[in-house]
Amino acid sequence: MSDIHPLVERPPRSVVAVVGVLLVVAPLVLPSFQTYLLTEVLALALFATGFNLLYGYTGLLSFGHAMFFGTAGYTVGIFMRDVAPGLGLGGATPLVGFLIAGVLGVLVAVAVAVPVGYLSVRLEEIYFAMITLSFSMALYVLAIQNYLGLTNGSDGFSVILGTATLGGFDLALYDRVTYYYLTLLVVAPAMYLLWRIVRSPFGLVSEAIRENAERTGALGVGVRTHRWAAFVVSALFTGVAGVLIAPLHGSLSPGANLHWSISAEPVIITVFGGPYTFIGPTIGAFFFEYIRWGITQFPVLEAHWQLIFGTLILGIVLFAPRGVSGFVSWVVSRATGGESA
Amino acid sequence: MTTVLETESLRRQFGDLVAVDDVSVAIDSTEITSIIGPNGAGKTTFYSLLTGALEPTDGRVFITDANNERDELTGRPTHEIARCGLSRAYQINNSFPGMSVLDNLRVARIAATGRSKELRTRYRDDTGLTESAREVLQMMNLMDVAETTVSNLSHGDKRKVEIALSLATDPTVVLLDEPTAGMNPSESADMVELIKDIDETTETTFVLTEHDIDMVLDISDRILVLHQGQLIADGPPATVMDDEAVTTAYLGEQP
Amino acid sequence: MTAGLPIQEILTGLSIGSRLFLVALGLSLIFGVLGVLNFAHGAFYMVGAYATASIVGAAGGNFWVAAVGAALTVGLLGAVVEFGLIRRIYDRNELDQLILTFALVLIISDLTRTIWGSGTQTVETPAAFAGNVPVLGVSFPAYRLFVIVVAFLAMGVFWYVLTRTYVGQLVRATSSDRDMAALLGVDVPRLYTGVFAVGSVLAGLGGALTTPIQSFTPALGDQVIINAFVVVVIGGLGSFTGAFVGAMLIGLFQSFGVLVATGVNQLLPFLAMILVLIFRPEGLFGGEEL
Numbered sequence: 001m002s003d004i005h006p007l008v009e010r011p012p013r014s015v016v017a018v019v020g021v022l023l024v025v026a027p028l029v030l031p032s033f034q035t036y037l038l039t040e041v042l043a044l045a046l047f048a049t050g051f052n053l054l055y056g057y058t059g060l061l062s063f064g065h066a067m068f069f070g071t072a073g074y075t076v077g078i079f080m081r082d083v084a085p086g087l088g089l090g091g092a093t094p095l096v097g098f099l100i101a102g103v104l105g106v107l108v109a110v111a112v113a114v115p116v117g118y119l120s121v122r123l124e125e126i127y128f129a130m131i132t133l134s135f136s137m138a139l140y141v142l143a144i145q146n147y148l149g150l151t152n153g154s155d156g157f158s159v160i161l162g163t164a165t166l167g168g169f170d171l172a173l174y175d176r177v178t179y180y181y182l183t184l185l186v187v188a189p190a191m192y193l194l195w196r197i198v199r200s201p202f203g204l205v206s207e208a209i210r211e212n213a214e215r216t217g218a219l220g221v222g223v224r225t226h227r228w229a230a231f232v233v234s235a236l237f238t239g240v241a242g243v244l245i246a247p248l249h250g251s252l253s254p255g256a257n258l259h260w261s262i263s264a265e266p267v268i269i270t271v272f273g274g275p276y277t278f279i280g281p282t283i284g285a286f287f288f289e290y291i292r293w294g295i296t297q298f299p300v301l302e303a304h305w306q307l308i309f310g311t312l313i314l315g316i317v318l319f320a321p322r323g324v325s326g327f328v329s330w331v332v333s334r335a336t337g338g339e340s341a
Numbered sequence: 342m343t344t345v346l347e348t349e350s351l352r353r354q355f356g357d358l359v360a361v362d363d364v365s366v367a368i369d370s371t372e373i374t375s376i377i378g379p380n381g382a383g384k385t386t387f388y389s390l391l392t393g394a395l396e397p398t399d400g401r402v403f404i405t406d407a408n409n410e411r412d413e414l415t416g417r418p419t420h421e422i423a424r425c426g427l428s429r430a431y432q433i434n435n436s437f438p439g440m441s442v443l444d445n446l447r448v449a450r451i452a453a454t455g456r457s458k459e460l461r462t463r464y465r466d467d468t469g470l471t472e473s474a475r476e477v478l479q480m481m482n483l484m485d486v487a488e489t490t491v492s493n494l495s496h497g498d499k500r501k502v503e504i505a506l507s508l509a510t511d512p513t514v515v516l517l518d519e520p521t522a523g524m525n526p527s528e529s530a531d532m533v534e535l536i537k538d539i540d541e542t543t544e545t546t547f548v549l550t551e552h553d554i555d556m557v558l559d560i561s562d563r564i565l566v567l568h569q570g571q572l573i574a575d576g577p578p579a580t581v582m583d584d585e586a587v588t589t590a591y592l593g594e595q596p
Numbered sequence: 597m598t599a600g601l602p603i604q605e606i607l608t609g610l611s612i613g614s615r616l617f618l619v620a621l622g623l624s625l626i627f628g629v630l631g632v633l634n635f636a637h638g639a640f641y642m643v644g645a646y647a648t649a650s651i652v653g654a655a656g657g658n659f660w661v662a663a664v665g666a667a668l669t670v671g672l673l674g675a676v677v678e679f680g681l682i683r684r685i686y687d688r689n690e691l692d693q694l695i696l697t698f699a700l701v702l703i704i705s706d707l708t709r710t711i712w713g714s715g716t717q718t719v720e721t722p723a724a725f726a727g728n729v730p731v732l733g734v735s736f737p738a739y740r741l742f743v744i745v746v747a748f749l750a751m752g753v754f755w756y757v758l759t760r761t762y763v764g765q766l767v768r769a770t771s772s773d774r775d776m777a778a779l780l781g782v783d784v785p786r787l788y789t790g791v792f793a794v795g796s797v798l799a800g801l802g803g804a805l806t807t808p809i810q811s812f813t814p815a816l817g818d819q820v821i822i823n824a825f826v827v828v829v830i831g832g833l834g835s836f837t838g839a840f841v842g843a844m845l846i847g848l849f850q851s852f853g854v855l856v857a858t859g860v861n862q863l864l865p866f867l868a869m870i871l872v873l874i875f876r877p878e879g880l881f882g883g884e885e886l
Contacts (some may be wrong), residue, residue: 196460
């Protein structure tokens, strides 16, 4: 969207550099639990930014993104539980096994997205939301029913990464600081790739489809195929987030990984942060995580987290429909005088 | 006569209503052709049949490109027809409102060069792309508002963006639908000059529908008259304007 | 297997479908006329159930007073929501509307839990319909039969009102062309509030009638809304015949599905929704008026 102030749409490199340095230094100064939270923020930021590639940039609201998030996570869990021990990797298993599991998890998410996307992009708006919701709920039900005996039903199972031994060097993957850096090493390049995608001709055409799908087709673009591609790419990055979250939470269950309330998370996060900027979902992830944590500090508030989040979303939809980043852009525009560039 | 766009007995029915009735035309690449007719004559439906927005009940459509290759367009999806060189500007502005004028044209250029799947480059930094988009802006006198969001433009400028989009893909034939709709006389005059200019300097063939008869007489080399879905006249302006059938069609509509 | 077994399943299916029908009808009505898909409709249903439980206690055990009271309460809630919130977002895109009504789900769920607690609630079957009656060769709970009758009655009443009365004409005209209706003198804002309120009453009534059949928790709203979505999508958004047929279908799926294997009853509705969206996205009865 061109009326977002350039400073917000493309933050200057100095800002990005500072943030980068802060992210690298953070776990060295933060208490252990805060590092855990920050790790989750990174994964959620990726989840939401991947989701927003489809929503903010292509104009398709999916209510079923949990299906990519969850299947990727479950793949990691099942692989680490059933396959990894038998691979003969010895001490390196927690790391190498996890890397293999991670790649597989993303591949599974993509494998789900290809047929689901093919069928779903024939629909628009509400119907698209409904069909993505039904696909993901169908998977949820299958997980609860312990289909193929893999998922252990509604109880789920745990995902624990131990300590990897690599040539005499120990890497405790369950350690929060270690896992934070692992996450950062994955999320940073992933976000960079998403950034490049958004700034590419593919990304601009996606935005055109969001603005006016009919005209985009009339200019010669195969709109349905383009949407399908955006769908699969969005699922891929969501899958990466799912892979990272599984060991972080230490467990998997249908309710925490496949239910529609999980699909709702990137929606809420993106609405908070603003769907029309690249960093919107990331800002939303920060807000979401720290408000959620802040609430747990006060039992009175914690019992009413739904009320709090609901009211916040209500407020944003009514008064700040472009979310926090849209609001910031507005403020910056006003402060620098008049219409943005 | 070099035929660039032709229809064979094109027909479109909606239940009992025949909106386009057995229309056969051959558009000449060297002429500016106008399609006129009273309201409801079927002009917009005719356009929709050509561009694939509607499927014909019967009949065929063909386009001949610069290499003299004849392509059948009947029944093909809109985006394929666009890629064959047939472009359209809409009566009601149909652009990308939240994006800047320059970005609007970048989209058209990306589509025209088949780069919509490209992930590698950054569209802002692609000088070739930006230059080709700016060329279209230049042609349409939109340079001043290049970075303005389309929804913030004046009506006249929005119309220009609309037409700029239809031209940006370097089409073989462009169908303009009431290009001066909603414009004041001076803006309309500018638009007429612009169309004549672009017609002379590019290979693109212009077809337009219009209600402004003076403008039509000024700009057209050939006029097609539609009435109740049928083609009742087809020829140079002088001949058509003298045609009794045409006068009856119009006078019959007047109060 | 005795010959009576399918009848039992069919009746159970119709009973499930009947309760679903009321909330689906409301959802479809609101979407058809206002163009808004009210995510919070399941929450309304839930409030209806909880209000019934409370009023029954306060009204000395009279279920009927409680049910009617609850339905009207939810209607009032709907009117307030429409007037205060929904009204502001009519010209926004459908996705913003969905998100706003989703926010309402969160808020209403929380308030429900605050007022009534998270425990399980039950309401006794009204004395008039306690016990079983013989129906088509099987012994079936009288109350469930009553609920089926209510659903058929509601369908009949709606069909009549919409096709034969002036109000119904106004509603149909406004839903097909809002601007034209306004130009013709229809007080569109008031009509909208009215329709939203009626849709809410239906949800509240559905929730009220469900209380003697199942015990419920604050999770009820979430369960219902998903099923309601399935019903209206399969039946066709905005179609009342569709809501009826869709609801009964889902009810039958759930009733028969349990026989096939556990979990199939939960899976079938989603598979059905997917199939409908692929092959006939406008729904089985979509595109037809009503």
